[in-house]
Amino acid sequence: MENIICACGHSNPYGTKLCEKCGRPLTEEGKETKVVDMRYDGMAIRSKTYNKTFIDKIWNFFSSVKVGITLIIITLVAASIGTILPQEMYVNAPEANKAEYYEKVYGWFGKVYNNLGLSDLYTTVWFQILVGMLAISIIVASLDRGIPLHKSLKNQRVKRHESFMKRQRIIAEGQVQNPDETLDKVEQKMTELKYKVRRDGSALLAERGRFARYGPYINHVGLIIFLAGVMLRLVPGFHVDETIWIREGETRAIPGMDGYFIKNNEFTLETHDNKPQGEQLAQGVNVMAKNYQTDVTLYKQPEGALPGDLDNLEKVKDYSIRVNHPLKENGYALYQMNYRLNELKQMNFNLVSKANEEEPLGQIEIDLTNPKKEYDLGNGSSVEILVYTPDFSGFENGEPQTKTSIPNNPAFLFRMETPETPKGEVSFVEIMKPPLEPLGENKYRMKFAGADTRDSSNFTIRKDSTVPILFVGGIIFMIGVVIGSYWNHRRLWLQVEPDGRVLMAAHVNKNMFSMKKDLDAVTSFAELPQYEDQLEKPEDAEKPKKRGIKKKEGDSTL
CATH class of the missing domain: 1.10.287 (Helix Hairpins)
Structure with missing residues (x-):
């Protein structure tokens, strides 16, 4: 597309509405309008x-x-x-x-x-x-x-064409006696009003608050930075929010923290020695927790170690994690969030004969976290675990099901071999319930002999490297809001001919009252012609200005 050549000879890019040099309207619509569109000059x-x-x-x-x-x-x-x-x-x-x-x-x-x-x-x-x-x-x-x-x-020009001047919202035209003195007075007054003044011969441009035009774009920069921070939360390493349950005595890899392991040494729960009352009674709460903490040891894998290798871990620190007192390391924080008391750790069973339960053939100790497949009791007797369900929830198509991997309600399908029953007998054992014997009545059974419990702690692992990015984006956005809300861009063009003819135009991107207030000051000081607002309705112009009018004592309004 070809450039647009203005009457002044300047070549403007296609789509330009006002000549970059003289300011003439370049479109038919602009030539017909009373006030030109100055949004992007x-x-x-x-x-x-x-x-x-x-x-x-x-x-x-x-x-x-x-x-x-x-x-x-x-x-x-x-x-x-x-x-x-x-x-x-x-x-x-x-x-x-x-x-x-x-x-x-x-x-x-x-x-x-x-x-x-x-x-x-x-x-x-x-x-x-x-x-x-x-x-x-x-x-x-x-x-x-x-x-x-x-x-x-x-690239603003000081001198503008007369058609540009007359198509501004605020214009004034008239005669002055001394052109140079008028320009000097306007420059002096506008400088006092903190305008930046430029002169080019008999033309003058006074400008103030140009930075206000960049307020919306500063907003945009802040929003872009903020949104970038939001999207970076999906990038591995920028945002971590994981949870982990660790039992006492257990060492586990910390999710989200590559190469770090944590060991739960001991969980401690302290309660208030108080008598339940009020809301406690209503909720059925007998005691209130005063403190619960987990004493842990943080380890780190040496360089070159295989993932999950627990050998040769390097100790980082010992720490007691309490509520609102997280363990912090390398930008990560481990918070104590919850706990479980008396979780089953080990269950003990005796293999006994139904005819004589007082003399067991042997005892097995089942680690509920990592149970063995088979236990040899000696004397030709053994027990095999065919099925283990940590949290038994019932049968589905004849097979036992588990709700979770936590040993809340352990159940076992045992196969028992003795010298008397070399082909083996099968029994399904669930806590506090009679055993099931799916293949017929057995001569032997597994008798519960006790259990060991332990506490477990729940931690939340958090790291958020995007917080500084979100904070910076929010601050920049608010700076843009303040700039765009409380400042405005004001401009005054003044051209004085040698014969004393003066042409003045003014523009402000918002808050026309502030521009008119400055114009009142400069026109009074430099004795310039009275300006007019081309968008002001005739009835508004006839109304007396309230600014500067004082009511004398004794005046009355009917």
């Missing part, structure tokens, strides 16, 4: 000019204010949907049972909510795509409008 905007190629259409789509507002609304609606029920990261339930948790606690709505992926909304691909599209829209809109605006403000 008439500079060509790419999205308003080109719409032919595929790239142009994509650019124009994302630069559209309507598209940007629509994306903001959709993002806000989606984000608000994610607040209806707690997100998975805040649900205190094993990963495998979170779907069951939503259905159990919130009914059918919770089940649908979880099945639709809304329970983990902020990490879903579609939500991140939505945030990414919003970020692209902000970037494209900022470049589309910000670059032309910056160029126009940076």
